Amino acid sequence: xxxxxSPDPTARISIRGLSKFYKDYLALDRVDLDVxxxxxxxVLGPSGSGKSTFIRxxxxxxxxxxxxxxxxxxxxxxxxxxxxxxxxxxxVFQNYNLFPHLSVLDNCTLAPRLVRxxxxxxxxxxxxxxxxxxxxxxxxxxxxxxLSGGQQQRVAIARALCMNxxxxxFDEPTAALDPESISGIVGIMRDLTExxxxxxxxxHEMGFARHIADRxxxxxxxxxxxxxxxxxxxxxxxxxxxxxxxxQMIRH
Amino acid sequence: xxxxxxxxxxxxxxxxxxxxxxxxRRAAPWRRICLAAPFVLALILxxxxxxxDDLPSFxxxxxxxxxxxxxxxxxxxxxxxxTNALAGMDIDLARRLAAYWHVPLxxxxxxxxxxxxxxxxxxxxxxxxxVLRQAGRLRNYDAVAYLDSSVVAVARxxxxxIRTMADLSGQTVAVQSGTSYAAQIERENxxxxxxxxxxxxxxQYPTEDQVVQQVLIGRAHAxxxxxxxxxxxxxxxxxxxxxxxxxxxADFHQFAVYIRNDAHDTELLQTAIDDLTRQGELxxxxxxxGISGDHQSVFTDRxxxxxxxxxxxxxxxxxxxxxxxxxxxxxIAILSHLTAIIISVPMAMKLNGRDSIVRRLLGLYxxxxxxxxxxxxxxxxxxxxxxxxxIFREHWFTPxxxxxxxxxxxxxxxxxxxxxxxLRAVDPGQVLAxxxxxxxxxxxxxxxxxxxxxxxxxxxTINEFISLLKTTSLASVISLQELLAxxxxxxxxxxxxxxxxxxxxxxxxxxxxFFLFLQKRIERRFVWADRDKxxxxxx
Numbered sequence: 041x042x043x044x045x046s047p048d049p050t051a052r053i054s055i056r057g058l059s060k061f062y063k064d065y066l067a068l069d070r071v072d073l074d075v076x077x078x079x080x081x082x083v084l085g086p087s088g089s090g091k092s093t094f095i096r097x098x099x100x101x102x103x104x105x106x107x108x109x110x111x112x113x114x115x116x117x118x119x120x121x122x123x124x125x126x127x128x129x130x131x132v133f134q135n136y137n138l139f140p141h142l143s144v145l146d147n148c149t150l151a152p153r154l155v156r157x158x159x160x161x162x163x164x165x166x167x168x169x170x171x172x173x174x175x176x177x178x179x180x181x182x183x184x185x186x187l188s189g190g191q192q193q194r195v196a197i198a199r200a201l202c203m204n205x206x207x208x209x210f211d212e213p214t215a216a217l218d219p220e221s222i223s224g225i226v227g228i229m230r231d232l233t234e235x236x237x238x239x240x241x242x243x244h245e246m247g248f249a250r251h252i253a254d255r256x257x258x259x260x261x262x263x264x265x266x267x268x269x270x271x272x273x274x275x276x277x278x279x280x281x282x283x284x285x286x287x288q289m290i291r292h
Numbered sequence: 293x294x295x296x297x298x299x300x301x302x303x304x305x306x307x308x309x310x311x312x313x314x315x316x317r318r319a320a321p322w323r324r325i326c327l328a329a330p331f332v333l334a335l336i337l338x339x340x341x342x343x344x345d346d347l348p349s350f351x352x353x354x355x356x357x358x359x360x361x362x363x364x365x366x367x368x369x370x371x372x373x374x375t376n377a378l379a380g381m382d383i384d385l386a387r388r389l390a391a392y393w394h395v396p397l398x399x400x401x402x403x404x405x406x407x408x409x410x411x412x413x414x415x416x417x418x419x420x421x422x423v424l425r426q427a428g429r430l431r432n433y434d435a436v437a438y439l440d441s442s443v444v445a446v447a448r449x450x451x452x453x454i455r456t457m458a459d460l461s462g463q464t465v466a467v468q469s470g471t472s473y474a475a476q477i478e479r480e481n482x483x484x485x486x487x488x489x490x491x492x493x494x495x496q497y498p499t500e501d502q503v504v505q506q507v508l509i510g511r512a513h514a515x516x517x518x519x520x521x522x523x524x525x526x527x528x529x530x531x532x533x534x535x536x537x538x539x540x541x542a543d544f545h546q547f548a549v550y551i552r553n554d555a556h557d558t559e560l561l562q563t564a565i566d567d568l569t570r571q572g573e574l575x576x577x578x579x580x581x582g583i584s585g586d587h588q589s590v591f592t593d594r595x596x597x598x599x600x601x602x603x604x605x606x607x608x609x610x611x612x613x614x615x616x617x618x619x620x621x622x623x624i625a626i627l628s629h630l631t632a633i634i635i636s637v638p639m640a641m642k643l644n645g646r647d648s649i650v651r652r653l654l655g656l657y658x659x660x661x662x663x664x665x666x667x668x669x670x671x672x673x674x675x676x677x678x679x680x681x682x683i684f685r686e687h688w689f690t691p692x693x694x695x696x697x698x699x700x701x702x703x704x705x706x707x708x709x710x711x712x713x714x715l716r717a718v719d720p721g722q723v724l725a726x727x728x729x730x731x732x733x734x735x736x737x738x739x740x741x742x743x744x745x746x747x748x749x750x751x752x753t754i755n756e757f758i759s760l761l762k763t764t765s766l767a768s769v770i771s772l773q774e775l776l777a778x779x780x781x782x783x784x785x786x787x788x789x790x791x792x793x794x795x796x797x798x799x800x801x802x803x804x805x806f807f808l809f810l811q812k813r814i815e816r817r818f819v820w821a822d823r824d825k826x827x828x829x830x831x
Contacts, residue, residue, distance in 0.1 A: 154731055
């Protein structure tokens with residue numbers, strides 16, 4: 041690939057030779073990637089290819105073992121202030137992971153209040169603004185159990201937005217959703233780009249990937265095999281492994 | 293030394309002689325000889341003389357401490373509804389001894405089985421509790437006799453008299469547990485078996501009133517007790533029972549004050565008792581408490597009613613004694629459970645964590661305190677701990693503290709399992725989400741994990757609490773005056789089992805129902821866990 045050997049401090053995310061082990065198992069194998077501000081990256085790959093491990097390294101929920109990870113020119117390592125890092129890198133999960141004992145509004149205000157020390161009324165105002173942005177303002181006082189999956193995922197995005205992140209990581213955000221909800225999420229992710237938010241998304245949903253990705257990162261066995269625009273990836277994948285993967289995905 | 297003087301000399305009289313007369317005849321020749329011994333000794337060992345005018349060593353910190361089980365009228369019992377108002381021949385004697393040595397008397401009440409362990413643990417200086425002077429006990433303790441008595445076998449009125457204990461072959465006989473009557477009956481049984489006859493069926497009960505009750509309700513054919521107690525009981529029993537035999541057991545002829553083995557103390561105590569005997573004070577006490585056969589005539593005067601006495605029931609229900617007992621039960625249960633919860637939460641977190649030495653030690657802690665019976669733990673902390681750590685002998689270590697300590701430890705071993713399960717039941721995705729939002733571990737526990745674990749832990753925790761509330765009744769063995777102890781003391785005084793048991797039952801049920809009600813109220817706050825309820829709540 042045409043990346044220089046040293047990380048690019050002007051990129052939003054710059055990764056060089058990122059590796060991660062689980063005991064003897066190599067989960068990430070020397071990953072290189074640069075992500076621009078406002079870019080939408082979709083990570084594809086078969087199960088166990090290291091996609092989730094990869095994006096979890098980006099907010100250091102999984103610390104990497106070697107290589108360089110740089111966000112906005114700052115090196116992320118064991119000396120990094122995790123609270124600050126996680127404030128600028130938000131995350132949305134496959135199973136939403138909303139706090140079931142808190143109302144939608146409280147889900148959105150908890151971390152800003154605790155972590156950022158934002159006042160309750162300010163936190164609520166911010167939360168209501170983002171809940172409107174994801175079209176769920178009217179559900180603010182309900183508990184997560186009262187919402188549909190699509191609604192819960194939108195709350196989860198609003199919860200991440202309340203921390204004013206520059207990057208949001210999506211770990212298979214549509215895996216538990218129906219097609220209608222998925223198109224809702226696509227719209228929301230496009231809006232994020234307009235706000236200048238960079239997104240890195242792991243998914244199995246090919247249509248979804250094609251709709252939102254600026255670039256596709258294809259992974260297998262912990263290594264990045266291709267980084268290409270979606271139209272090229274889906275029509276003329278460069279590697280044999282990607283071709284097999286796409287053929288299987290289409291058949292299913 | 294007095295403790296080695298032959299007691300048999302004092303017993304060489306007809307066993308049917310009334311106790312009162314026997315007291316007046318106590319200045320037996322052997323005792324004078326025995327009294328001379330210390331003086332001889334003092335001449336041989338001049339050092340011993342320095343202590344001759346001292347107080348006995350069991351008078352400690354300027355007070356005389358007494359261990360007694362106040363369920364044995366007329367020797368030691370609670371006369372009235374105030375459980376602190378001890379009365380009886382033994383109590384009078386203890387007070388008189390305290391006055392004799394010019395120190396205040398500090399009595400402690402407890403189950404009969406707790407008396408001697410408490411004496412060994414130096415929790416009290418002496419035991420006076422209607423305990424007989426017996427060779428077996430003299431191996432470990434010293435004893436000075438103060439009242440003559442004899443064993444009686446008692447059955448319901450109309451039961452024919454028998455000639456020997458062997459005539460009870462195949463019958464059920466009730467005795468108080470911890471007393472030596474059981475061992476005596478076992479010896480009879482050995483003889484019966486040797487003769488190819490059926491043994492006596494022995495039943496043991498923790499209090500004397502329960503022993504008598506077995507005969508009254510017809511479960512036991514007879515009970516074995518001391519004559520003095522029966523004289524007193526007859527007033528309550530209204531002539532429902534009769535003595536069917538007065539067996540001549542050598543070991544059962546004298547009530548004695550027990551102290552820890554100490555020749556010098558025994559000698560001082562003997563001198564004191566002899567002085568009181570000479571001054572006629574002991575016989576006056578015996579007369580006061582009706583310790584003589586004269587009451588035999590009073591027996592038939594009153595017919596006790598067998599119907600439920602509502603007046604007694606309601607007066608018990610609203611008595612300060614029961615209110616205090618119930619309050620103590622409630623307070624000790626709440627305190628113990630709160631302590632258990634506070635220590636079991638970090639324990640549960642550690643046990644759910646990675647393998648370590650601490651985790652293994654905690655595992656051992658849980659295994660031991662869940663494995664050992666709660667009663668044994670209470671007795672161990674109260675009676676055995678002071679032998680290892682003398683600090684637990686001191687007065688600040690009250691039955692309340694001991695109960696709090698042992699129930700907290702015991703309960704934490706159960707609570708930790710509830711906490712573990714509840715913490716594990718919280719979705720790991722919750723920690724992940726909190727982590728991704730930059731929350732610290734403490735914030736995650738406080739705002740995310742604990743509120744969700746609480747909902748899961750609450751029903752089994754309330755269950756545990758209700759169980760603990762009832763377990764507090766075990767603390768009566770270490771003399772905590774909780775609800776059941778109060779009940780038993782009242783029953784021992786009045787023999788109105790049904791009324792007092794019913795009053796206690798009302799209190800226990802009221803407390804349990806209150807906490808079940810509370811549980812329902814708290815569970816309403818967890819609407820977030822139930823979609824239908826949450827929606828209904830919003831509507």
